Amino acid sequence: MIESLPSTKQQPKGPEANNEVTAKVKSFELKKNDKYYAWLFLGPSILLLTVFVFFPMLRTLYLSLFLTDTFGNPTVFIGLKNYTTLLKSASYIASLKATGTYVISVSVFTIIFGLLLAALANQKLRGISFFRNIFTATMGVSVSVSAVFWLFMFNPSLGILNKVVVAFGFHPINWLTTPGWAMTAVIATTVWMHLGFTFLLFFGALQAVPKSLYDAASVSGATSRYQFWHITLPMISPTMFFVAVITLISGFKSFGLIDLMTGGGPTNATNLLVYRVYKDAFMNGNYAQASTEAIILTIIIAIITFVQFKLLAKRVNY
Amino acid sequence: MKKLSQLFKRYWQLFSAAAVILVIGLGVFGYSKSQVHAASGRTRVVFWHEMKGPGQKKLVTFINEFNKSQSKYEVVPQFQGGYNDVIQKIMNTHGTDASPAIFQSMDISTSQMYHSGFTVPMQKFIDKENYDISKIASVARGVATRNNTLLAMPFNTSQTTLYYNAGLLKKYKITPPPVNPTYSDITRVSKQLYDRSNHKVKGISVEAYSWLFEQFLSNANEEFANKNDGHSGISTKVNFTGPTAIKSMTWVQDRVKYGDFMNFGSHKNEMAAFLSNKLGIYMQTSADMSVLAKGLGKNLGVTYYPRPDGVKANGISVGGASLWISNDKSEAVQQGAWEFTKFLINPKNQARWEKATGYLAINKDSANEPILKQSYEKLPMLKVPSDQLKSAKANYTNSGIFVDGVVAARSLVQNAMQQIYAGKDVYKSLKAAEDSYNKVLESNNLANGWTKK
Numbered sequence: 029m030i031e032s033l034p035s036t037k038q039q040p041k042g043p044e045a046n047n048e049v050t051a052k053v054k055s056f057e058l059k060k061n062d063k064y065y066a067w068l069f070l071g072p073s074i075l076l077l078t079v080f081v082f083f084p085m086l087r088t089l090y091l092s093l094f095l096t097d098t099f100g101n102p103t104v105f106i107g108l109k110n111y112t113t114l115l116k117s118a119s120y121i122a123s124l125k126a127t128g129t130y131v132i133s134v135s136v137f138t139i140i141f142g143l144l145l146a147a148l149a150n151q152k153l154r155g156i157s158f159f160r161n162i163f164t165a166t167m168g169v170s171v172s173v174s175a176v177f178w179l180f181m182f183n184p185s186l187g188i189l190n191k192v193v194v195a196f197g198f199h200p201i202n203w204l205t206t207p208g209w210a211m212t213a214v215i216a217t218t219v220w221m222h223l224g225f226t227f228l229l230f231f232g233a234l235q236a237v238p239k240s241l242y243d244a245a246s247v248s249g250a251t252s253r254y255q256f257w258h259i260t261l262p263m264i265s266p267t268m269f270f271v272a273v274i275t276l277i278s279g280f281k282s283f284g285l286i287d288l289m290t291g292g293g294p295t296n297a298t299n300l301l302v303y304r305v306y307k308d309a310f311m312n313g314n315y316a317q318a319s320t321e322a323i324i325l326t327i328i329i330a331i332i333t334f335v336q337f338k339l340l341a342k343r344v345n346y
Numbered sequence: 347m348k349k350l351s352q353l354f355k356r357y358w359q360l361f362s363a364a365a366v367i368l369v370i371g372l373g374v375f376g377y378s379k380s381q382v383h384a385a386s387g388r389t390r391v392v393f394w395h396e397m398k399g400p401g402q403k404k405l406v407t408f409i410n411e412f413n414k415s416q417s418k419y420e421v422v423p424q425f426q427g428g429y430n431d432v433i434q435k436i437m438n439t440h441g442t443d444a445s446p447a448i449f450q451s452m453d454i455s456t457s458q459m460y461h462s463g464f465t466v467p468m469q470k471f472i473d474k475e476n477y478d479i480s481k482i483a484s485v486a487r488g489v490a491t492r493n494n495t496l497l498a499m500p501f502n503t504s505q506t507t508l509y510y511n512a513g514l515l516k517k518y519k520i521t522p523p524p525v526n527p528t529y530s531d532i533t534r535v536s537k538q539l540y541d542r543s544n545h546k547v548k549g550i551s552v553e554a555y556s557w558l559f560e561q562f563l564s565n566a567n568e569e570f571a572n573k574n575d576g577h578s579g580i581s582t583k584v585n586f587t588g589p590t591a592i593k594s595m596t597w598v599q600d601r602v603k604y605g606d607f608m609n610f611g612s613h614k615n616e617m618a619a620f621l622s623n624k625l626g627i628y629m630q631t632s633a634d635m636s637v638l639a640k641g642l643g644k645n646l647g648v649t650y651y652p653r654p655d656g657v658k659a660n661g662i663s664v665g666g667a668s669l670w671i672s673n674d675k676s677e678a679v680q681q682g683a684w685e686f687t688k689f690l691i692n693p694k695n696q697a698r699w700e701k702a703t704g705y706l707a708i709n710k711d712s713a714n715e716p717i718l719k720q721s722y723e724k725l726p727m728l729k730v731p732s733d734q735l736k737s738a739k740a741n742y743t744n745s746g747i748f749v750d751g752v753v754a755a756r757s758l759v760q761n762a763m764q765q766i767y768a769g770k771d772v773y774k775s776l777k778a779a780e781d782s783y784n785k786v787l788e789s790n791n792l793a794n795g796w797t798k799k
Contacts, residue, residue: 095793098458098750099437103793113785118778119761184610185619205611207768294554294611295764311430312754313437313458314786316793 091319100315110320119296120304120321127300130215131279137219138275139268142226149227150234160231166224175288178217179204182289207297210290214298217285222278226271233267234260269340276336280329301325388420391682394436394449396429396667400636401502404702412689419682429667430753433458440464440674447675448683450501452667453489454752457576460497461750461794465670469495471684482691485661485738486708488745490668492577498668499687502705504631505662506561506651507731509638510535511626513645518542522647523627525730526737528655529597532627539626540606549606550627551616552598554763556756557665558629562594564744565653567660571787576748580796582787584755586762586780587773593654595763595772602767609767631665632731635704639725648730650737661738663746666705706735751790755783 092110094102114120149160166174181187182203190200203213237260245255261268283302286292292299292307299307301321309318397405402425409421426432429452439445440462451459459465468490472479479487479496486500508527515522520538523531536549552558563570568590571581585591601607608625610616617634619625621641629651638646653659669690671683689695696707697715712718713732722729738744749755762779766772791797 095789097790097794098461103795117782119782183615183618184608185615185622185624202609202611205609205764205767293760293764294609295761295768307757310434312757313434313751314754314790 088319088322091316092323094316096314096316098313100313102316110316111324114317114320114324119299122296123299123301123304126211126297127280129211130218130282130298130300131276133215134218134222134279134282135272135275137215138222138226139271141219142223142230142271143268145223145227146230146234149231163227163231164224166221167228168224169221171221171284172288174217174221175285178213178220179289182213204290205294207295210294210297214285214289217289218279218282221285222275226275229267229271230264233264237263272340273333273336276332277329280325301328388418389678389682391419391421391448391679391686392446393421393423393683393686394426394432394446395423396426396432396450396452397502401633401703401705404699408690408695408699412686415689416685419685421682421686429455433753436464436672437462440672445672445674447679448669448671448686450667451498451670453663453665453746454749454756456490456492456497456668456746457748457752458750459670460492460748464672464674465497466673466680467495467497468499468669468671468684468687469497471671471681471687472496477688481693481710483706483708483710483735485735485740485744486664486706488740489664491745492748498670499691500664500666500708501669501687501690502633502666502699502703503664503708503735504633504666504705505664505731505735506558506629507632507635507734508532508627508629508649508651509620509634510647510649511620511623511642511645512647513642514539514543514547514623514626515647516645518547523649526650526659527652529594529652530655532652533597533601536601536606536627537604540604545605547623548608548619548625550601551608551610551619551625552601552629553613553616554609554760554767555613556759556763559591559594559759559763560747561651561662562654563588563590564662565651565660566590566657567741567743569743570747571749574742575746577742577745580791581749582791582797584749584780584783584787586759586776586783590654590657591776592772595766595776598763599766599769599772602769607767609764631704632706632734633666633704635728635731636702637704639704639728644725646725646727648727650730650734659737660741661744662734663744664706664735700732704731706732749787750794751786754786758783 091100091102093105093107095104095106097103145163149156149163181189184190184200184202184205187203189203193199193201201209204210241259241263242255245259250258280300281302282300283306286298286300286303287306290298292303302325305318305321305325308314308321393409395402395405406423409423413420424446426435426449432449432451433455436445436449436451436459471477482500483503486503487496490496490498490500508523510523512522515535518539520535520542523535532550538549539547540549560570566589568588569575569585571584573579573581575581598607602609608619610619610625613630616625616628616630617637620628621638635648650659651662669687671680671687673680675683690699691709693707693709693711694715694717696709697712697718699705700707700712701717701721707713707718758779762775765775788797
């Protein structure tokens, strides 16, 4: 606000501005203080946010305190009972655990593999730019497309993955119908999807580390492992923090892949919190329960983001 | 010219605001106009459907033919995705310009559509012009009937059917299952196939899909929900732990334990395995018929849905979907929707529909149409599902489930099935689903004002 106000006020004073208008604005300035302008400029966005964000949020909160009928109208007030039943239900607890597993695995593996690829691509080798392009390729693939071709690969009788498994002498795996494997499959696909963008971020960060630091380290006899832990990692820590935050949040929001690959199954093993909200609202028509789940999810994400900023920000070497 | 540009400079905000309002206004006006009358001056009848693949192709052909056959109405098809989505879409768009004049909605949404009060019963049009409804198969009508009033017109009607790969059975010298088989008949075939192929071919697959579970109950005359599956009142309890429920699920679990069973995860995977000779038996909608007949030809085997040993087959419900006419459109539009409905269910079109899709012709006269006669002669297997439909006498347990929110019950049953396939206790898994759904039912009945606290 502070930065933007003076420039907007100066605008009418430009050479093309009409004298009358300038005079009006000036008299304005004498009468009113900056508060008027604040409301004037914030007004439209506040209005839009109220209609599309704040109202739905409050409405969700309101719905979560009721039972809703076939049309989604709140009819019977039941207080916090939706919350207590939900938190007591075994399947919801299972969803919470599944979401935890999913989000943490996705973030960790995305960071590890993204960094690995970036480190590889950071070498000066002939033809490396080809690999740099290949590694970013997943950025151009949409969720639905990647879900479809991973589904082909996971197909229990025709998929390539089971051909490999059988070639190594193991029993074919029911990738998407065994709870543990389904989670693994979904995590692998998500990591693969995130990899392109993460690679790009890490690669950029690695390129930005001053070469003089490595030269100095080499001169003083530091091993390359020592260089990695004590130069590279601290220097790219802001990027690492950024990647951790965005993969964690996008993990919580993962919907398309789940919908296309497992539909939340088998035995709710991949029924993540977001997917559950969708299912309860738009398939089961239970808006009250969906609202309750949405509120809980909001609280969880808020807490995690807060903790992340408090804890991780301290360790980041800017 | 100069003056004009000065004027514009001074009042450009006004001009642009006026322009925006004009554009939006014209757009809204044009849009609301287009809802009623198409460019040709015909009455526009918007039709929401959920047909994919061969069904969608054929449906579009029918619509084009209907539009050409008369000049009063124009049916405009709009694909809406899955059966589950469309229920919520109807609930949320009724009374707006976005809602359809006629829509296709699945068997288990009947109760919800009935209670919504958003539709005109088909009976109204039938009575008005004394349409001979007895030509439509009674079991098919049963699913969309309340108190002897036909609420919706069954359209794409299917039943669960048992498919077997007759080619594989011949190769391994296995006697095919009989018509109207019991669980043990199927077990024999499945085991022999698995053993004699040295475990290369899986014997059987039963998708973890609640529809199949419901038909196990139907075929043994067992209630899914009390009050006669909701047909004679508001159901307050469900029953997933009756003798047939336990028997059927134990049967499947025994197959899992023996190894001749494989869970393919989806209907599509199941079908792919079946067509590539990696699976011997599976149970799914009769609508698979057209694809399977094309893929396997004379090697395709079809028989009735299985029944528990020692139990007389009660017959199974029809699945698929019915056509509903919305009551938020003008009389003229509703009449157009009815004319279109009649067109779709006439003997000839129902015969063509069965031939193209494998959905069962619901018009009794369709069997006399040359197109069906010829294809039955060529591949007698094609007639089996149709015979199965006719062999059943309609009663409460084989006329679908008249309960709101069966979608939610299905996902609970499916979850239980998946647990059972993964080796968990049959009774405990089903009981957990039953308890969960009873709670849903209780709060749903309360929220809709059907029961008091």
